[in-house]
Amino acid sequence: MKKSRSRASVKQMSGLFGKTRQAWYKAIQRSERQQMQALLVIHEVKKSERTSPAVVSENYIIC
Incomplete structure (x- = not known):
């Protein structure tokens, strides 16, 4: 039996935090x-x- 996974896209995840995809990738x-x-x-x-x-x-x- 296959396990179904809930996969969120980068767009969805970044949207949850109020960021754009570009900001997400720039942070990475x-x-x-x-x-x-x-x-x-x-x-x-x-x-x-x-x-x-x-x-x-x-x-x-010294430091």
Whole structure:
């Protein structure tokens, strides 16, 4: 027996929150961009830790 699922469209979901489809997709893109930037920062910090761990540790304490 097939299970029936209620699938709401992006238009319906965004309409519930008073947003347009474009705003919905823009928010998704913004979130993905922020995640990518965070990953790049983590990568650079880890790379710096490998080359000079003492300097990176001092910078963490200062910040």
